[in-house]
Amino acid sequence: MSGKAEPRAAGERTTTRARLDRGRGALGPALELVHTGRAPTRAVLTAELGVTRATAGAVAAELEALGLIRVDARPAAAAGSQGRPSHRLDVAEEGPVALAAQVHADGFRAALVGLGGRIVATAPGCETVAADPAKVLGSVVEAGAELLRTTGRRCVGAGLAVPSAVAQPDGLALNPLHLAWPVGAPVRRLFEERVRAAGIPGPAFTGNDVNLAALAEHRHGAGRGARDLLCVATGHRGVGGALVLDGRLHTGSSGLALEVGHLTVNPEGRPCHCGGRGCLDVEADPLALLVEAGRTPGPEVSLLKQADDLLRTRYDDPAVRRAAEALIDRLGLGLAGLVNILNPDRIILGGLHRTLLDADPSRLRAVVADRSLWGQSGGVPILPCTLDHNSLVGAAELAWQPVLDDPLAALR
Known part of the structure; x- marks a missing residue:
């Protein structure tokens, strides 16, 4: 035997x-x-x-x-079910993490993000951004490195989200206007250098904040299950867009696709920093809402928070309602044009646009349907983004991607 x-x-x-x-x-x-x-x-x-x-x-x-x-x-069987449950x-809740960093017009933040898009830890956000990108990125990476030291978690890599188009493969921030950074700032190289200097293991990546928000929402939030997903969102200033095609983030030939902020939605509107007039970027962002409502922006909190708070607490004020309706109409006009070109199966809205959708969803959907070629019969679902800090989660997705591609190679 x-x-x-x-x-x-x-x-x-x-x-x-x-x-x-x-x-x-x-x-x-x-x-x-x-x-x-x-x-x-x-x-x-x-x-x-x-x-x-x-x-x-x-x-x-x-x-x-x-x-x-x-x-x-040995999972518990559901009530009334038969047979052994799978x-x-x-x-793994205690598994590795990615370091995620985000810089925006009103500050920066660092976080550790595990698999599943779970934010494990965050560092207190800074509320000022220096005009020197190297200084800012050094500070946000050090905040992330301190999180890693405190938690003792294994790190697979780092990702950075910035409010600018990021040209690939060089990683240059082409329009960081609201940060007062120089045009063409080499953010990828600067970020990589700070990550290496801090002793953080794994590769480092950089991307546009709305692109990364769309990636996170597609994998873990309101965009899950969509094949062709359009995301339009306000940051603290300006408007950005992103597109997921056939399940993958579409960034174009050099990372610059879908600059939706420069769609003209009000030909007689405000001058835009791009040289045009009446662009979505200056007609439907937080500053536009405050100005339209006759409010003077204050320096104490971010423009996005001021605009959000105004909509949520003073929507019954006629001036605020008129301002919101004006922005909804402009946003709807821009979305309709994008629907005509891209034919997405879902639209998700973030930042102030999510709050505008909550305030008057029927008005926004009616404008999009009225201006779309396919009208009511081709209505596209318009949903709010659901993830908190989705750009941070998306930045982490960049760092997780090599592990998702080949876990053995990435971790060994």
Whole structure:
């Protein structure tokens, strides 16, 4: 008997190894499914990957051994269900994190973000931004490095969100006007240098803040499940847009696609810094709402917070309502033009635009439908963004991407 037991054990080890070898190419896709919440159980993972249950089990076990996911082999059965419930899969709460940083017109913030888009820790945000990008990025990276020291978490890399078009592959911020940074500031290089100097491991990435917000919302928020997703949002100043096509962020040939802020929505409107007049960027941002409502912006809090608070607390004021309706009409006109060109299956709105949608959703949807070629029959769902700090989460997604592509290579 003992002579037969040994070959059988060796055969079992060979079979397990073979299953894992076959599934090694599925590690990245499997991790992405768990990361985005699309594979809550091993049964769903098996079906989504198109592999055997044994191979899916080996893949899940390897991801758990890497400290990336948690497998619950004994989940509680739902009331009234029959049969043994499938193993539950979730991201590892104590697993690695990515360092995320965001700079905007009214300050900067650093955070640690785990798989699943979970913000694990944040540093207190700074409310002033120096005109020297190297100084600002040094400060935000140091804040992130302190978070890593305090928490003791393993870091897979770093991502930065900035309120500017970022030309690729050089990583130059082409229009950081609201930051008073020089045009063409080499933000990617500066960020990488500060990350390396702080001893933070892993690659470093940089992207436009609205692009990264769209990426985060598509994976974890209001855009989940959309094939062609249009995101339009206000930052603390200006208006940005982003597009996810066939499930992937579309940035164009050099990272500069979808500068929606410079759509003309009011030909007789305010001069824009681009040289035009009446652009969405200056006709539908927080400053535009405050000016339209006859309010003098104060220096004590951000323009975005002032505009949000005005809409939420004083919407019954006729001047505020008229200002909101004017911005809604301009935003709707811009969205209709984008719908005609892009034909998205979902639109999500962030920043002040989310608050405008909450204030009068029927008006905005009616303007878009009236101005769209397809009218009511081609109505596109318009939804508010749902993630807090979605640009930060999106910056972390950049750092997580190499791990999602090849977990073994990235972590070893």
